[in-house]
Amino acid sequence: MKILVCISHVPDTTSKINFTENDTKFDTNGVQFVINPNDEFGLTRAMWFKEKQAANVTVINVGGPETEPTLRKALAIGADAAIRVNTEAKDGFQVAKEIANVVKDGGYDLVIAGRESIDYNGGMVPGMIAALTNANFVTNCISLDVDGTSATAMREIDGGKETVSTSLPLVIGGQKGLVEESDLRIPNMRGIMMARQKPLSVVEPTNAAAETSSVKFEKPAPKGAVTLVDADNIDELINLLHNEAKVI
Amino acid sequence: MSVLVYTESEQGKFKKTAFEAASYAKAVADQMGTTVTAVTINANDTSELGNYGVDKVLNINNGDLNTFNANSYASSIEQAAKQEGSDVVIVSSSADSKYLAPILAIGLDAGFASNVVEAPSSTAPFTIKRTAFTNKAFNMTTIDTAVKVIGVSKNAFGLVESNGSATSEDFSPAIPAAGVAVESIDRATDKVTIADAEIVVSAGRGLKGPENWGMIEELADVLGAATACSKPVSDLGWRPHGEHVGQTGKPVASNLYIAIGISGAIQHLAGINASKVKVVINTDPEAPFFKAADYGIVGDAFEVVPTLIEKLKAFKAQNA
Numbered sequence: 001m002k003i004l005v006c007i008s009h010v011p012d013t014t015s016k017i018n019f020t021e022n023d024t025k026f027d028t029n030g031v032q033f034v035i036n037p038n039d040e041f042g043l044t045r046a047m048w049f050k051e052k053q054a055a056n057v058t059v060i061n062v063g064g065p066e067t068e069p070t071l072r073k074a075l076a077i078g079a080d081a082a083i084r085v086n087t088e089a090k091d092g093f094q095v096a097k098e099i100a101n102v103v104k105d106g107g108y109d110l111v112i113a114g115r116e117s118i119d120y121n122g123g124m125v126p127g128m129i130a131a132l133t134n135a136n137f138v139t140n141c142i143s144l145d146v147d148g149t150s151a152t153a154m155r156e157i158d159g160g161k162e163t164v165s166t167s168l169p170l171v172i173g174g175q176k177g178l179v180e181e182s183d184l185r186i187p188n189m190r191g192i193m194m195a196r197q198k199p200l201s202v203v204e205p206t207n208a209a210a211e212t213s214s215v216k217f218e219k220p221a222p223k224g225a226v227t228l229v230d231a232d233n234i235d236e237l238i239n240l241l242h243n244e245a246k247v248i
Numbered sequence: 249m250s251v252l253v254y255t256e257s258e259q260g261k262f263k264k265t266a267f268e269a270a271s272y273a274k275a276v277a278d279q280m281g282t283t284v285t286a287v288t289i290n291a292n293d294t295s296e297l298g299n300y301g302v303d304k305v306l307n308i309n310n311g312d313l314n315t316f317n318a319n320s321y322a323s324s325i326e327q328a329a330k331q332e333g334s335d336v337v338i339v340s341s342s343a344d345s346k347y348l349a350p351i352l353a354i355g356l357d358a359g360f361a362s363n364v365v366e367a368p369s370s371t372a373p374f375t376i377k378r379t380a381f382t383n384k385a386f387n388m389t390t391i392d393t394a395v396k397v398i399g400v401s402k403n404a405f406g407l408v409e410s411n412g413s414a415t416s417e418d419f420s421p422a423i424p425a426a427g428v429a430v431e432s433i434d435r436a437t438d439k440v441t442i443a444d445a446e447i448v449v450s451a452g453r454g455l456k457g458p459e460n461w462g463m464i465e466e467l468a469d470v471l472g473a474a475t476a477c478s479k480p481v482s483d484l485g486w487r488p489h490g491e492h493v494g495q496t497g498k499p500v501a502s503n504l505y506i507a508i509g510i511s512g513a514i515q516h517l518a519g520i521n522a523s524k525v526k527v528v529i530n531t532d533p534e535a536p537f538f539k540a541a542d543y544g545i546v547g548d549a550f551e552v553v554p555t556l557i558e559k560l561k562a563f564k565a566q567n568a
Contacts, residue, residue: 011381013382013495013514013518014514017381017384017385019385037495037496038496041496091359092350092360093353093359093360096350118381118382118495118518119380119381120380120381120387121362121363121379121380121381121382122360122362122363123346123350123362124349124350124353124360124362125350126350127318127347127348127349127350127351127354128350128351128353128354128360130350130351131350131351131354131355132354136427136428137318137319137351137427137428139318139346139347140343140347142489152431156343156490156498157316157343157344157433157435158342158343158441158442158443158444159435159436159439159441159442159443159444159490160433160434160435160436160441160490161433161434161435161490162430162432162433162434163430163431163432163433163434164428164429164430164431165428165429165431166427166428166429167427175496176489176492176496176497177489180483181479181483182483210392211358211359211360211391211392211393212359212360212361212389212390212391212392213389213390213392214389215375215388215389215390216387216388217380217385217386217387217388218377218385218386218387218388219384219385219386220383220384220385220386223540224542226528226538226539226541226542226543226544227542227543227544228538228543228544228545228546229543229544229545230545231545231546231547231548231551231552234545234552234555234556234559235559237527237543237545237556238556238559238560238563240543241504241525241527241543242563242567245504245524245542245543247446247447247503247504247524247525248447248471248504248560248563
């Protein structure tokens with residue numbers, strides 16, 4: 001089984017979110033970039049398929065050279081090879097289209113992406129890859145097993161979960177549950193050394209056009225200070241929620 | 249031509265998010281000087297849609313669509329959009345609508361923007377405001393294609409009632425092969441879901457153990473709220489994973505979010521800060537949640553929550 005894991009290169013959750021160039025660009029100054037958490041759950045599940053079912057795992061990112069350390073980290077975790085599509089990621093469609101082209105050329109059976117990235121939160125890349133490659137698609141996926149060309153998956157739905165059966169080729173929008181937090185792997189020294197020897201191929205884009213354009217960013221209005229209510233005065237809290245906030 | 253909105257139903261009944269999507273569609277239609285067509289799948293009574301600005305309803309009734317399937321649903325909506333010649337298609341942010349929207353966008357060769365919080369600031373160029381960086385910023389985005397798909401955030405644009413009425417006709421799209429078959433659904437039917445809840449009561453490690461969740465469930469009962477929990481609590485197995493809210497869990501955009509014994513790690517706050525009003529109850533006055541909350545009580549949950557339940561019962565009895 002050939003697996004392609006999509007790795008989004010995102011600012012760490014604790015990063016300060018600021019913008020430059022008249023609020024048109026994200027300010028990367030002092031920002032640490034990481035593997036998108038939803039992608040990391042998928043990558044770790046892919047490692048399980050590699051170890052138990054002899055799957056071959058390639059990771060992919062659409063972005064400039066600055067994203068390579070994130071791909072190297074994925075290699076250090078255990079992926080066999082990495083691909084970087086050498087173009088700036090402009091919108092979800094353009095990224096999906098570039099990845100879909102790699103999927104078609106490479107004959108991947110299973111594509112695992114995160115349900116959404118934690119920077120733009122579009123939640124559209126995995127579904128678009130599936131539609132562009134005519135693959136089956138399960139998102140918000142919290143468990144995945146593959147037997148031959150058949151797959152069984154669970155997805156989170158509003159208020160519960162659903163078990164589905166499907167077949168390869170398949171695209172997954174993964175999240176926590178695919179593996180648990182405690183299953184995530186921190187690259188060890190041997191993994192980091194080996195990652196340096198693994199192939200990271202840079203492919204040129206097909207110049208898929210973006211369909212949306214970012215005009216500018218805004219930060220939410222600063223929040224007012226908290227209104228503290230004395231623990232002995234619960235009536236006051238109920239009064240505030242009823243008469244001031246009007247939520248009960 | 250007309251703006252198309254997919255008004256999602258469950259067991260034949262519309263969800264609140266469907267009315268919100270319809271309200272949004274009406275706002276877009278007014279800006280473009282056109283009408284709103286809603287497409288429904290196995291909904292019982294579509295007359296309510298007129299109250300939210302829908303002019304015409306395309307009813308799809310098909311037993312093959314009794315369980316949700318992203319491909320078949322996306323294809324049905326795509327066929328409706330093509331029949332209506334719609335340039336703008338609106339969907340909600342429910343789990344199912346988020347699932348089908350990217351497939352629909354590809355089918356329509358449409359640019360897609362999700363998590364949209366306001367009516368377009370302009371329709372030429374078509375400019376919308378969406379959340380980014382997990383609610384820590386907004387991004388003004390133009391959709392540059394002829395056909396556009398918009399995913400509307402929950403509880404952001406809100407409901408806008410109008411006193412119209414909608415005509416209704418049957419629509420029978422061709423249903424493609426499903427590809428993904430539902431084997432079983434495990435859904436708690438007697439509980440309010442986090443996705444649909446107006447109020448969410450959430451608790452963290454400050455509760456010390458799963459045996460102490462009785463008061464959290466009782467508080468949620470009194471408020472008609474959904475229960476949720478922080479990540480450590482779900483990692484420890486105190487509560488089911490489906491209750492975990494935060495960046496890697498479920499997003500919350502309720503009217504009221506009550507956090508009990510949750511310190512407010514940045515990952516937690518990222519997932520819940522789309523909620524309108526936040527209340528925190530915590531023994532530690534330095535807990536970061538106090539900076540993110542609107543109302544706070546510094547106190548012991550084991551004393552505060554039982555009192556709150558008692559007082560809320562009295563309040564509810566009085567205001568019933």
